[in-house]
Amino acid sequence: MKKNVLIIGAGGVAQVVAHKCAQNNDVLGDIHIASRTLSKCETILDSVREKQSMKTEGVLQAHQVDATDSAAVARLINETGAQIVINVGSPFVNMSVLDACIETGAAYIDTAIHEEPDKICETPPWYANYEWKKRDLCAEKEVTAILGAGFDPGVVNAFARFAIDEFMDEVKSIDIVDINAGSHGKYFATNFDPEINFREFTGTVYSWQEGAWQENAMFEVGREWDLPVVGKQTAYMSGHDEVHSLAANYPHADVRFWMGFGEHYINVFTVLKSIGLLSEQPVITAEGQEVVPLKVVKACLPDPASLAPNYTGKTCIGDLVKGVKDGKEVEVFVYNVADHKDAYEEVGSQGISYTAGVPPVAAAMLIAMGEWDAKAMKNVEELDPKPFFTVLDRIGLPTRVRDESGDRAWNA
Amino acid sequence: MKKNVLIIGAGGVAQVVAHKCAQNNDVLGDIHIASRTLSKCETILDSVREKQSMKTEGVLQAHQVDATDSAAVARLINETGAQIVINVGSPFVNMSVLDACIETGAAYIDTAIHEEPDKICETPPWYANYEWKKRDLCAEKEVTAILGAGFDPGVVNAFARFAIDEFMDEVKSIDIVDINAGSHGKYFATNFDPEINFREFTGTVYSWQEGAWQENAMFEVGREWDLPVVGKQTAYMSGHDEVHSLAANYPHADVRFWMGFGEHYINVFTVLKSIGLLSEQPVITAEGQEVVPLKVVKACLPDPASLAPNYTGKTCIGDLVKGVKDGKEVEVFVYNVADHKDAYEEVGSQGISYTAGVPPVAAAMLIAMGEWDAKAMKNVEELDPKPFFTVLDRIGLPTRVRDESGDRAWNA
The missing domain is CATH 3.40.50.720 (NAD(P)-binding Rossmann-like Domain)
Incomplete structure (x- = not known):
């Protein structure tokens, strides 16, 4: 103990x-x-x-x-x-x-x-x-x-394990979908540390499909999902930690991660990335100062913690797991819905x-x-x-x- | 001499x-x-x-x-x-x-x-x-x-003086229109020092109208112009140096400056400005480094001089001057058209x-x-x-x- x-x-x-x-x-x-x-x-x-x-x-x-x-x-x-x-x-x-x-x-x-x-x-x-x-x-x-x-990663890994153990003899695919249907009312903000947030989306998108690592670009593969409570939402295939352990533990399943993004987020992200402002590699200003652009973007954006008081709406995060049970194809969505305002009232943080x-x-x-x-x-x-x-x-x-x-x- | x-x-x-x-x-x-x-x-x-x-x-x-x-x-x-x-x-x-x-x-x-x-x-x-x-x-x-x-400012000030002296007894308005219909082929670039370029558009737009300084926001007032060679182009009322001297020398005329912008420029500018990345005021990064965001944006953007070799298309800059001659309303457009490629071939610079x-x-x-x-x-x-x-x-x-x-x- x-x-x-x-x-x-x-x-x-x-x-x-x-x-x-x-x-x-x-x-x-x-x-x-x-x-x-x-x-x-x-x-x-x-x-x-x-x-x-x-x-x-x-x-x-x-x-x-x-x-x-x-x-x-x-x-x-x-x-x-x-x-x-x-x-x-x-x-x-x-x-x-x-x-x-x-x-x-x-x-x-x-x-x-x-x-x-x-x-x-x-x-x-x-x-x-x-x-x-x-x-x-x-x-x-x-x-x-x-x-x-x-x-x-975390609860969604347990969702996958639970879906497989309870509902199927064999797993075919695990699609993790993360939708934030909330609104913070700011022009633009990330929901956690911008430096970490953007780093998730600036590199290659790795997914595990057909028994091998597949590479895509961010926002290259999008799909509309119809989820409980938050309804129809577009999410894009993204790189994410849990794909890497689930692929090792379920190598015969396809493992993909999908993150929901609105058009405004994608536009701002695309502008910043295209200009080079999301780079973790330093640039030198005309005055000779060495600066990492991403750290400056972070300094300009709202502190994620500051979003909490005015955040409204809900998140839905879950796993769509497909497999075979008794020779029949089955699928199950294991999920949680959380509410930004409830979270703030309880612990002073956003959802x-x-x-x-x-x-x-x-x-x-x-x-x-x-x-x-x-x-x-x-x-x-x-x-x-x-x-x-x-x-x-x-x-x-x-x-x-x-x-x-x-x-x-x-x-x- | x-x-x-x-x-x-x-x-x-x-x-x-x-x-x-x-x-x-x-x-x-x-x-x-x-x-x-x-x-x-x-x-x-x-x-x-x-x-x-x-x-x-x-x-x-x-x-x-x-x-x-x-x-x-x-x-x-x-x-x-x-x-x-x-x-x-x-x-x-x-x-x-x-x-x-x-x-x-x-x-x-x-x-x-x-x-x-x-x-x-x-x-x-x-x-x-x-x-x-x-x-x-x-x-x-x-x-x-x-x-x-x-x-x-410069040639357009002379255009105004010439139009007034030659074609009218009394001047009513001077509208300076600056259109760059060229293409540099980059995702985004400014045509001269980004630091100076953006500074032109981040503050209040001052124009001289009805005998007084008027204030507008950037991109608040837009108008389509039909100009020689470059054709129909949208330009937005902007602050510019020459408005300030022409207003002093022709206080009875309205004096406005219009700069042409494409939707892509406006989108990128709006994203950068809204986030605070065009600010000349320093921010402090999480690591404690003091940085002026605008200088970092400048360091990330292409050097304007580097655009020259691939720049194509033309500029049209001129003055639409309206006034009265012999009791009748008259208007004249005095202008120049320049070519990016010609400029590069002659002096190694863009237009x-x-x-x-x-x-x-x-x-x-x-x-x-x-x-x-x-x-x-x-x-x-x-x-x-x-x-x-x-x-x-x-x-x-x-x-x-x-x-x-x-x-x-x-x-x-």
Whole structure:
């Protein structure tokens, strides 16, 4: 039984994680949060106190740490007595935080794949470039490391596993669809860190089809989807973390990721990208200053956290899984719908941060309760999805299923 | 009789000025060129030599100078023996170069209004904020200073003066229309320094109508024009230097400037501006670096000079002047058409640089010949337009007139 949580990061997702940990501190124990900027951690803790999110009396503490410094993170783990680390910092710090967990024996949870600042869209499968290289070491040292335990990747991996286990003998395809039908009222904004957001869409789009990696350009392949609650929406095939682990775990299935985009987003993205403003490679100004254009675009765009108060509408994220059951073709859509305004009222964040921040807390609770304390490195589809859905139902992200038999709760 | 020219600046317009000065060095004498970066001056002189532009044997020399340093410019004027300075550097250096001319007695010519780096779209009339404050001093010291002697401002000011003097007793309105119907084949590029180009369109649009300054937003007022050679084109009311001097000299006329823009330009401009990327005010990146977004956009866009080899099509810039003659309403369109490819073949530059760079050389020749050596500060409409047109006809920018009586050369 592990307890005491250290949250790494102090952005919009970290705010959700902090609130949700506080709401479940009877299970999780002490709550610590650390980032490069102490004041951002303290702002989050103020919000936790203001909303009276702590379920029971307990420790709630902010720390300053440079998460790229593995030894400093390890020291903080030892000082706080945290046995579970939820890393929702920048994807650039995954490996240093993971190393600190391996060093100290703490369980590790993250929500996105590791990235190096100067590299975009490395060769697939992406996990093999960094995280999976530590798989043997985690097993040897019995360190629990759950990779990509946000919504997508994360819950959608569990959706795929559940659909396959419950409804089919053989899986043919997994299409993950992420639609944000909400409105933030700004001219343009990204729903999480613009630097990370744009990096997802500036490289090659990798999908796993017919047993091999396929390459496309962003916005090259679009399709209209008709989804519960949000209705008809156009989504485009995009590169995404979960394609890389699902393809390894279900190599006989086609695995694709589809992200919804409006025409306005595509226009702004296309202008910025075509001019070179989304580049992570530095340019030199006429005055001789070396600048990374993408970092300037980020500085000009609204802080994603600032969108929350006026965000309205809903998200729908789910997996359309097709396969064969008793010789017959079957398909099932496993999904969640979340509401931006509800998220803001509950934890002061918008729905995208909410869907990303609740699942790693569910994973932490499952580790604390022993159900997911795998003592090895796992992607989410390698773990039993049912206890995950049970906790998610309870803490704010209910799972539903739609198929021939109708639309219902996953356990109805 | 003044002679020997010092060109300040080494951009696309300076290249045209250098070639045209060389082609007319029998009139102008020694040719010197100076900018912050010596190698850029030398590249221009290499091009002058390669195209064998020098009419007669003579001095052709490059210098390094910081044009914001008035004393350094004055020293260079004295060292080179230049009696005429053509300032086609950044608009940020106008006042320091003008001061050097006043100090040394050299004649001063520029092609755009003075700007301070951190201020956009100051209060009208713009000339009164900087240049005109030196008018009395120029008169006292008998220094010739010709302001805004490019195409627009410059030739279009002379077009207005000519139309009014020749064809009407009373002027009612002056509409300056600038259409670039050329194509550079790039996704997006500006035809001259992006920093200066965008600054023209990010502030309030000032026009002089009904005897007062009127304010509009950029792209708020558009109109379709049907012009010689380039045909039907949409142009938008924009702020521009010449409106500010013409309004002072013809206060009873409405004075407006119209710039042609395609939908693609407007879309890109709108995206960049809406996000804040055209701002001259610094932002701070997440890493703490202070950066001016506009300078980063500039660094990402193609160098305007690089467009020249593949630029095709024509420009049409002219003045629609309306007034009353013998009690009857009259209107006349005075204009020039220039060709991008012709410009490149002659001087290695695209048409926009060509139209901007030829007129100040014509002005320099008129000073050298004594016809425009006013020994005072003048805007172009305050000088006799006919000798200007005569020189422009000869050196590459013929003036034409279109009215009820047909389309013809200005002196036909």
